[in-house]
Amino acid sequence: MNNHRKLFVQNLLAYAVQRDVSAQLLCSLSGIDMELLQKSGEFEPTPKQMNDLWVNACHVSNDQLFGLHFGESLQLTALGVVGDIIKSSSTIGEAVTLSTKLTHLLTDLFHIDLARTNETFTMHFIPHASEKEKPSFSFLQTIDFFMVFVIHEMNGLLLTKLKPVSVCFPHTVSDINEYERVLRCRPVKKPGEYSITFSNRLWDEPVITHNYELQTLLLKKINDELPSANRESYRSKVYNYLLTNSYLGLVSLEEIAANFNVSARWMQRKLKEEGVSYQQVADDIRKSLALYYLNAGNYPVKEISYLLGYNEISAFSRAFKRWTGTTPVGYQKGNKS
Incomplete structure (x- = not known):
């Protein structure tokens, strides 16, 4: 990696x-x-x-626009296996989907979320926590690089010239005319938003370099390079670990990531790819344990709240009602009747 x-x-x-x-x-x-x-x-x-x-x-x-110009000059082949996987996609939609999933191999500064409507699809560049308040110079240059690289290299997969519907930055760019030339679209300022939007008509456009057999081999190569812990469902691994070690209390994301020999950012990405967050998995465990303790009948609600890591009974009661539709006390009364 x-x-x-x-x-x-x-x-x-x-x-x-x-x-x-x-x-x-x-x-x-x-x-x-x-x-x-x-x-x-x-x-x-x-x-x-x-x-x-x-x-x-x-x-x-x-x-000062070195990242922007670097992205304009680089070709997919320069990214090795990652570039080859994207080039061997069958459609632009598949190429975009794969590229968002492989971004973490190149940078830890942000990840890319993909959103589609009937008219458009948008690549949202989401800064990681440390870059949200005060973006580093490296982050800003890397964002510029990726944005222009996406546009120019997607264009290389087609027989027509690609032009975005819109490009958004949360700040005013330094040389808007140069950004417009390179990005083929005049960027607009939109608070909290780094994104590129394309017409949905492009989604099913065939890639001229498509090679399914090669892509299958390359994806396997990428997967083989990842730590073995990452090849299985992270949701089930995290859930089982938290449940098995519940006597230790619910550990933080950083602690459990260290247990699997991966970074907290990596774990967050993998869980997100599976459609879940660490907080949701932790809440599932809390719900299971709460029901277990309440059904056992010999644990006071205050003690259960403490065991599950809640500082106040009111916070535990609100969470339990969200999970089950009733309060812990109401659940206990229902079991006794």
Whole structure:
């Protein structure tokens, strides 16, 4: 998995070289060991190294829109397996769906949610928690890169020129005319929104490089690279772990992620792909345990509330009523009658 990010850094440096910027200089300024980067094997840039790399690339090239222009120049083949999977999709809809699921291989700064209506489909770039209040320089450059890359490389999958219906940013862009040229659409300011919207007519358009057999092999390769814990249903694994270890109390997302040897962000993404959040799984456990304790008949409601991690009985009562339609006391009375 680390090799995808290594490839991304290598491509960024290669683009910088085309802009007459020394790759060695950028690595030196950003604290990246260029020899290690060039060797075979894993390489995982730290968040600080990536932020410094973007900052220095913009400064040395004298281009504050470096990410935007990098995205315009890069081709899908430069992303290795990820690019090959997207190219081998059967339709634009499938290519977009797969690309949103593979984003985490390239960055931890955001994920992409896909929304469709009868008229359009929209790719929403959702910042992770640490980037929502005060986005890092790296985040802003990476968002620019991905937005233009999506547009230009989707275009390479078709025989017609692609143009978005709309592009939204939560801030005013620095050079709106250049953004309009590269994104093929004049960006608009919309609070809290990084998104690209396309006509739904594109969804079923066939991809000219479609290769089902190749895609199947490549998806298997990607799956084989993931930790084994990630290949099974995370919902059931998390549920079973919480239930089996309920005597320890309900642990935090960070603690259970550490138990599975993955990051909390990774776990959040995997659960979201399965249509559930960690909070929902934890609530399912709380409901099961609450019913167990109440049915046992020898646990006071106050003690059950404490066992389930609620600081106040009122909070537990509200949650229980949401789950069952009645209060814990009402449930106990119903069982006695």
